[in-house]
Amino acid sequence: MVKNMNAEKKKTENVAECGLENIRMKTQNLSVFYNNDQALHDINLDIACNKVTALIGPSGCGKSTFMRCLNRMNDYVEGCRVTGKVRLDGFNIYKDNVDTILLRQKVGMVFQKPNPFPKSIYENVAYGPKIHHLIENKDELDALVEKTLKRVGLWDEVADRLSAPGTSLSGGQQQRLCIARAIATKPEVVLMDEPCSALDPIATARIEELIAELEQKFTIVIITHSMQQAERVSDHTAFFHMGHIIEAGDTQKIFNDPEHQKTKDYIGGKFG
Amino acid sequence: MAKFEKLIKASLLACTMLSVLVTGLIVLSVFSETLRFFSHIPLSDFFFGTEWSPQMAMRDDQAGSSGTFGAVPIFMGTFLVTLIAMAVATPLGLYAAIFLSVYASPRFKAWAKPILEILAGVPSVVYGYFAVITLAPILRAGGEMVGLSIASESALTAGTVMGIMITPYVMSLSEDVISSVPKSLSFGSLAIGATQSETIKKVILPAALPGIVSALLLGVSRGVGETMVVVMAAGLAANLTLNPLESVTTATVQIVTLLVGDHEFDSDKTLAAFALGFSLFFMTLLLNIAALIIVKRYREQYD
Numbered sequence: 001m002v003k004n005m006n007a008e009k010k011k012t013e014n015v016a017e018c019g020l021e022n023i024r025m026k027t028q029n030l031s032v033f034y035n036n037d038q039a040l041h042d043i044n045l046d047i048a049c050n051k052v053t054a055l056i057g058p059s060g061c062g063k064s065t066f067m068r069c070l071n072r073m074n075d076y077v078e079g080c081r082v083t084g085k086v087r088l089d090g091f092n093i094y095k096d097n098v099d100t101i102l103l104r105q106k107v108g109m110v111f112q113k114p115n116p117f118p119k120s121i122y123e124n125v126a127y128g129p130k131i132h133h134l135i136e137n138k139d140e141l142d143a144l145v146e147k148t149l150k151r152v153g154l155w156d157e158v159a160d161r162l163s164a165p166g167t168s169l170s171g172g173q174q175q176r177l178c179i180a181r182a183i184a185t186k187p188e189v190v191l192m193d194e195p196c197s198a199l200d201p202i203a204t205a206r207i208e209e210l211i212a213e214l215e216q217k218f219t220i221v222i223i224t225h226s227m228q229q230a231e232r233v234s235d236h237t238a239f240f241h242m243g244h245i246i247e248a249g250d251t252q253k254i255f256n257d258p259e260h261q262k263t264k265d266y267i268g269g270k271f272g
Numbered sequence: 273m274a275k276f277e278k279l280i281k282a283s284l285l286a287c288t289m290l291s292v293l294v295t296g297l298i299v300l301s302v303f304s305e306t307l308r309f310f311s312h313i314p315l316s317d318f319f320f321g322t323e324w325s326p327q328m329a330m331r332d333d334q335a336g337s338s339g340t341f342g343a344v345p346i347f348m349g350t351f352l353v354t355l356i357a358m359a360v361a362t363p364l365g366l367y368a369a370i371f372l373s374v375y376a377s378p379r380f381k382a383w384a385k386p387i388l389e390i391l392a393g394v395p396s397v398v399y400g401y402f403a404v405i406t407l408a409p410i411l412r413a414g415g416e417m418v419g420l421s422i423a424s425e426s427a428l429t430a431g432t433v434m435g436i437m438i439t440p441y442v443m444s445l446s447e448d449v450i451s452s453v454p455k456s457l458s459f460g461s462l463a464i465g466a467t468q469s470e471t472i473k474k475v476i477l478p479a480a481l482p483g484i485v486s487a488l489l490l491g492v493s494r495g496v497g498e499t500m501v502v503v504m505a506a507g508l509a510a511n512l513t514l515n516p517l518e519s520v521t522t523a524t525v526q527i528v529t530l531l532v533g534d535h536e537f538d539s540d541k542t543l544a545a546f547a548l549g550f551s552l553f554f555m556t557l558l559l560n561i562a563a564l565i566i567v568k569r570y571r572e573q574y575d
Contacts, residue, residue: 073463078378104465111463115456118479127474128464178460185464 018049024189024219025070025107030084032065032074039065041243042084047189047236052211052220054230054251057240058271063223066240067191070221071107072100088189105132107189108182113198114174116166116181121158124166124177125149128185144184152180152210172203179210183218190214192222196229208233227267231255239263302553305546312540313341318547320344324510326530326541341544343551345510349427349520350552353506354495356431356516357438361491364435365442366484372443373450374458374472385447392440400504403433408505415517423507423519430506431516434495442491449483450476486563493559497552499524523548 018024025047032040040062047053047070055063068074069086072093085092093103105128116124125145128134135141145162149155154176158169166177175195182190192211196204211220211233224230230237231251238248239262247254247263258264265271310318321342368388372381408429415422422428453476461471477484507519508529530545 071463073459076459076462101465101467104463109463111456111460113456115454115460117457117460117475127461127466131464131466131470181460181464 022049023047024049024089025221026085026087026090027066027069028085028087030066030069030082030086032062032069033081033083034077035079039243040069043245045238045245045248047219047221049219050215050217051235052215052222052233053236053238054234055221055223055238055240056225056227056230056266058266059225061240062243063238063240064193067109067193067221067223070189070191071104071109072098073104073109075100101132105185106187107191108185108187109191110175110178110182110193110195112194114171114178116169116174116177118165118167120163121149121166121169121177122162125180125184127181132185134185148180148184151183151213152176153206154180170203172199172206175199175203175207176210179207179214183214187218189219189221192220194223194225197225204229227255227269239266241266299553302546302550305543306550309540309543309547312543313547317341318343322512324526326526326544339541339544341540341547343523343548345512346521346523346526346548347551348512348514349506349510350496350522350524352427352514352516352520353431353434353502353522354492356427357434357495358488358492360432360435361438361442361495362488364439365487365491366446368439368443369446369450370472370477373447374468374476385444388440389444390440391437392444394437396437396498396500397504399433399437400501403429403501403505407433420517422517425505425507425519426517427506427520428516430502430520430522433505434498434501437498437501438491438495441494442487445487445490446480446484449480449487452483453479482566482569486566489559489563489566493556493563496559497524497556499528503528523552527552 023046027043027045030040030043031038043066045066055066057063065074068077069082074080074082082094084094086094088103088106092098108128117127119127122145125148126141129141129144135144146155149158154173157173158164166174169177175198179190179192179195196207199207208229211222214220215235222230222233224233234251236249237251237254239246239254239258239260241262247258247260254263255267258267318341321340322344323340323342324345326339326341372385376384408424408426411426411429411432412422412424457475457479458471461475462468466474502522502525506525507521508525509519510521510526511518513520527545527548530541530548
C-alpha cells in the first residue's frame with residue numbers, strides 16, 4: 001500500500017516544469033572534504049532548468065566531486081564529508097531525512113565508461129522503471145522501453161534484438177543505452193561524467209546530437225575535457241580550478257570573452 | 273652463463289614433468305587395479321547393486337564367503353552427506369562473501385577475511401573431533417527433545433561439520449568473484465536509485481553467478497573427497513537411506529576401512545577400494561572441469 005502511494009506520488013511529482021527563475025539546481029557554500037583534504041571550497045553555482053551546463057577544468061579540479069554531490073553519489077565514497085547546501089527545486093538534498101532513492105530517480109547519471117548491466121538491452125532500460133514502480137504492467141513497460149530507446153536513437157538499431165545482452169553493442173551504442181537507462185526513470189536532471197571520453201568521433205557526434213535533443217526535456221550537467229565539445233553542446237559553463245569555481249556563466253561569454261586570465265589560459269590550452 | 277640458464281630451465285622442466293608423471297602414474301595404478309576389480313565383479317553389480325558387504329572369507333568353506341559389492345548405498349551416502357554440507361556452506365559462505373565484499377568497511381575486511389581463511393587451514397581431523405565430541409551429542413539431545421531419534425553417527429552430524437569446514441573455502445572463492453564484478457556496474461545501479469540490496473540481487477549476483485556456481489562446485493568436490501571428518505563422524509554400515517538422521521557411510525570411509533589392516537592387495541575387498549577411489553576421482557574431476565569451464569566463460573565477459 002505504502003509502495004503504491006509512493007508510486008503515485010512519484011508520478012505526480014514527475015512533471016518537470018521549470019520553476020522560479022528557471023533554476024533547477026543550486027549549490028550554496030558547498031564544500032567537500034576527503035578525510036582532511038578539502039576538495040571543494042564554498043561552491044555557489046546555479047544550474048539552469050532544461051539547459052546544458054558544462055563543467056570544465058583540469059583533472060583533479062573537483063568537477064567530478066561536484067557532480068557527485070548533485071545526486072549524493074559521494075555517500076558511497078569512503079571518508080567523504082559534505083557541508084553547505086545543494087538544492088533541487090529549492091529543496092536541500094543534503095538534509096538528513098532525504099530519500100536518496102527518490103533523489104536519484106530525479107537526478108540520473110551517465111558514467112565515463114559505458115557500463116550496461118550484464119542483462120538484455122530491454123532489461124537495461126526497464127531496470128529503473130521497475131525499481132521505482134513507475135509502470136503498472138508489461139504493456140506499459142514495453143511502451144516505455146520503446147519510447148526511451150527511440151528517444152536515444154537506438155530503437156532502429158536494436159528493435160529486433162531487445163533480448164540480446166547490452167554488452168554486445170558497440171561502445172557508442174552502449175553509451176546511448178546507458179543514457180536510455182538513465183532517462184527511463186523520467187529524471188529532471190541528467191548528470192554526464194565525460195560521457196564521450198571512451199568513444200570514437202562518430203559515436204561522440206551522435207551523443208552530442210542526443211544531448212541537444214534531450215535538452216528540451218531534461219536539465220543536463222556534463223563534465224568534459226574537450227573544449228570544443230563544451231562550446232558545442234552547452235549553454236552555460238563553469239570553470240573549476242583547484243577546488244574553486246574561477247568563472248561561470250554563459251558559454252559564449254566564457255569562450256569568447258573570459259574575465260579571468262586562468263580561464264583564458266585553460267581554454268586556450270596553455271595548461272590542463 | 274648460457275649454460276647455467278639452460279641448467280636452470282632443465283631442472284625446472286624436470287620438476288614440472290615429475291609432478292605430471294606422478295599424477296599420471298597414480299591415475300594409471302588406480303585405473304589398472306580398478307580394471308582388475310571389474311574383471312572379478314561385473315560393472316552392473318558395482319554401479320547398480322544396493323547391497324554392500326565386502327567381507328572376505330577367512331577359509332574357503334566359510335558361509336557367506338563371497339562379499340557383495342553394490343556401491344549404490346555408498347554413493348548415496350556420499351551424496352547425502354555432501355548435500356547436507358552444501359546446505360550449510362552455501363548460505364553461510366555466500367552471505368559472508370556478500371557482506372565482506374559489499375558492506376564491510378575495508379578495515380573490517382582486512383582482519384575478518386584472514387581469520388575466516390585460517391578456518392580453511394584447520395586440519396580436518398580437528399573438525400572430526402568437533403563433530404564427535406560436540407555436535408553429535410548436541411544434535412542427539414536436540415532430537416530427543418522434539419522426539420526424534422538421531423543416530424550418533426548420523427549423516428546430519430557429518431554433513432553439518434563438513435559444511436562448516438567447506439564454508440571458508442566457498443566464502444573466500446565467492447568473495448573474490450563478487451569483488452571482481454566491476455564497481456562501475458554497482459555505481460550504475462546505485463545512481464539510478466536502486467538500493468544496496470537491489471543492486472546486489474539484480475546486478476552484482478547475476479554478474480557473479482557463474483563464478484559463484486563454480487565456487488560451489490569446487491566446494492562440492494572438496495566435500496566428496498573429504499575423508500577425516502566422515503571417518504570420525506559418519507558410520508560404517510552401508511545403509512541405503514536418504515534420511516539424514518540415520519547413519520550412512522561414504523566412499524572415502526569405505527576406502528579407509530577396506531584398506532586398514534593386513535590384507536593381501538589382490539583380494540576383491542581391497543580392489544573394491546580402488547574401484548571406489550577411481551569413481552571418486554572421476555566425479556571430482558568432472559566437477560572441477562565443469563567449474564573451470566564456467567569460470568573461463570565468465571572471465572571472457574569482462575576482459
